[in-house]
Amino acid sequence: MNRTARLYALVEDMRAAAPRPLTVAALATRFDVSTRTVQRDLQTLMEAGVPVRSVPGRGGGWSIDPEMTLPPIRLTADEASALTAALAAADASTPYASAARTAAQKIAASMTGPASAAARELAARILTLPTRSDSAIRTAVEQSLANNLVLQLSYTGAAGHESTRVVEPAGLLTAAGRWYLIAWCRTRQAGRGFRLDRIAAAAPTNERSQPHNLAELLLGSAAVGAVQPTALASLGPLP
Template sequence: MNRTARLYALVEELRAAAPRPRTVAALAARFEVSRRTVQRDLQVLMETGVPVRAVAGRGGGWSIDPGLTLPPMRFTPEEASALAVALATADTRTPYAGAARTAAQKIAASMTGAASAAAQEVAARIVTLPPPADSAVRTAVEAALTTRTVLWLAYRDAAGRESRREVEPAGLLTAGGGWYVIAWCRTRRAGRGFRLDRITAAAATTEPAHPRDLAELLRGSAANGAVRPAALAPLAPPS
């Protein structure tokens, strides 16, 4: 069993035992590897966001929070490959790119059988050359959108003019390969779109933003016909 397959199997082993912990010795025996290898694998899982934790004391070991993990998913090989491509090609300019990477790892850990093998094989043949990106700007924008707070930003427009703004973010727009923060601009007293790659500095504040309607801010703009993604809803049970 290679390391990738062992990591997936390790997650499933801990999930099956949850909430009871498993000792490193028991896991090493189960996968026929050394205790040191198991410790390294558990550390990798922690670093990639899988909710494994060490339980101290007598009867302790390692456990996983089943409420924060995904059950095995029954993807077809084609579906698994599509997910691998979509998530692997999300570049560093994409909002929530870091969260997308950890989500991809969690989804991959939930796959089994042919779907897992297909996703791994396709992912191994994808390489990207990430463009330069200001992670501090992206992090501030993500924080303001998630917490619904006012965002301070420094902006350089297409003509090179620089300005400082306080804005109330309403959402994100993707168009022509770029990303825009759609917000109510307190300086202009109107809705505005700010290209992420033209924001030279940004900071999320603790001031709650006034709720703004994204469609209303886009009305009358070139993005008036923007379409929202399909809602993520559970599949209806078969009739």
């Protein structure tokens, strides 16, 4: 078993035992490695943000909060191929591209058998032309959406005029290969769409954003007929 596979197996063993902690010695025996190796693996998981913790005292060991992690997901070969194609489309300009890359690594490490073979074969056949993207801007937009924070933008419109806007983000829209931040613009006192590749600078503020109905902000725009992607519909309704 390689180290990546062992790290995921460690997480799943602790999930299965939760809330009971497992000792380093027991984990070392389980994976036929030294206790020092297990300790390094646990430290790696902690640094990666996995919610593992040490339980001191008699009967202690290491445990994980099962509510903060997902159980194993068994994918068919078709499902693995579909995810491979979808993740390939998440280039540097796509929102949450960094998280998509780490998700792809976790999926690849956890897959075995026909699903793994199908995903790897398809991955070898997919190419992309890299696009330029400002990761700081993308991260600012991601943070403002995830934490409901007001965002300050320097934006260049279609006519080339640059302006400063203070916006309350409501969601993201993708159309014809472009990504747009849909937000309530305080400057215009109306809903607006901001193409991500036209945002020259972005900075989240410490101010909480008011909730906005995404569909209502699109009324009167060219995107009024936008719908939730079929693949995401089962995760929740359009707000």
